[in-house]
Amino acid sequence: MAAASAERRGPRDTIAVSVRDVGMVFGDVHAVRNASFDLPKGRFLTILGPSGSGKTTLLRMIAGFDAPTSGEIYINDRPVSAVPPHRRAIGMVFQKLALFPHMTAAENVAFPLKMRRHDARAIPEKVERYLELVRLGGYGGRRINELSGGQQQRVAIARALVFEPDLLLLDEPLAALDRKLREEMQLEFRRIQKELGVTTINVTHDQREALVVSDEVIVMEGGLIQQKAEPVQAYRTPANAFVANFIGVTNFIEGVVAARDGASVSVSAHGCTLPGVAVGEALAGGDACAGAVRAEQIRIAPRAETLGNLDTLVEGTVVDAIFEGERIVYEVRVPGLGDQLFRVFDHDPVNHLQFSPGDSVCLGWNARDMHVFKK
């Protein structure tokens, strides 16, 4: 999959990390299969996937904690399978931070410099500079347990970056934070990464984080890389039904391909024929397929006339209306499509007409917004 995705790589873009056909087998479980991708220097890559998708295993192999059972990882063009973790110039922020509890914040940040035999006289100044980078100037003397969760995060980031590593790895370090702090730290990661230009690989199951922080996203599932793309691309043109379902809120309509003409395809489902866009070359007439429409691309109105300019119109009944502040989420049952529940976003709850459960409504979307995947 990765080989097929287009790399925008100029002659000056050197590859920082290259993963070649890497596999990892624990007993009879294939945690990672045939993973291959290149990451140019200075880019921020997020590996996104549900738990058990193999994303953490892949990260641990890059860090050097586990050796791949097949394939090879290259960092700055050098194969690293035989290089133990302490000889790799990689900074890592752990999921549970793994700060050294018996040391102060400054001692934690100084530790990599001490271990890597930096000039002892330059260490205090450098530690302070990196504490300031993460906005913890003056907190160096605090013990780890005297710092708040967010401050501990920042110490962990400073410790991972202070020795100017070739590569920064983030193993879901934000998963345990509350939402507001998490969103603040996401922007912080992005700011620091841009400021230092360090190549970064982040692992997360949070699709929003992946879209917010990254230059590139890899979606993993079942040990396989499903798609590698820039965040906007991954969102707009998911490579398969899994990616479409994992990123964003998507309605799937299952059916059979009635006809295909170039990219446009018509899907027959429950006696209706719905126009859409085919994803992948393999899809042909008669194939079982799933049409995917994002919740925000469906318009909702009391009558069909208001939606006259849309390609596909269906009628349904509101089952639930969930007010989320900046948007309303409607759940609409559509009898014409096998009583399927559709999720629809209305992003203007201030001006729009609001529906209540039981109301009859009309849903509509454009053919170009329905991606049709082979099943």
Next chain:
Amino acid sequence: MTGSRSKSVVIWTFVIAALVMLSAPTIVVLGASFTAGNIITFPPEGLSLKWYGAIAQASDLRQAFIRSLIVATICTIVSIPVGTLAGIALAKYRVRFARSIQIYLLLPFTIPLIGSGIGMMLVFGNMGVLGRLWPVGIACCVINLPFMIWAVTASASNLSPDLELAAANCGAPPLQRFLYITLPAVLPGVITGSLLMFILALNEFLVSLLLVDARSVTLPVQIYNSIRSIITPDLAAISVVFIASAAIAIAVLDRLVGLDIFLKSK
């Protein structure tokens, strides 16, 4: 309200009774040591420090005390590396037969002391080292090692495996990881265990009795020998000194790591 009051009366009665039972022997020996008379009695006849003066003069008691300190020191010095490494290994790594190893480590302590004492007497006798002090220290170490291992395991099992990975990621090779990260993290357990080992070795009577001869009696054995001839208040006085040494060790422990970890040690 009367229900809760009668409940608290019952609880306090139990607490006070337990405290009296536990501290009575210490109080009796403490009181008896201050007697002005020539035989051990409680309550003491008059008050004087003359028996403390007597034990300060008695070179045999003093030397026995020093020998006990030497035994306790040997025992502690041997148990620190052995117990620390074993404790960390049992807590951190998936050691095969960890459960069996733990039971095995308990064995010297579980089988009657007289049995293991005789076993060690035979071993050291064959080696021809009976009557020296270091075999007594080793024997105390063997018997009490589970305490050391428990103390270290208790601290080591709180240790996140990520810490060592983080240290590796920071550029620390394996030995440095152990010295800078693992060891400091289990240090409270090591201190607890060492002081415990020291106190237990200082107090050890039965195994010492089997392994010492007339030249190398330790303090508990010396006191026991004296009791068999005549019971004079100097024995109470030396017992108080003895209790005080143990109390100092506990105070040091509390000062260094806090007693809560000692009480929590599994």
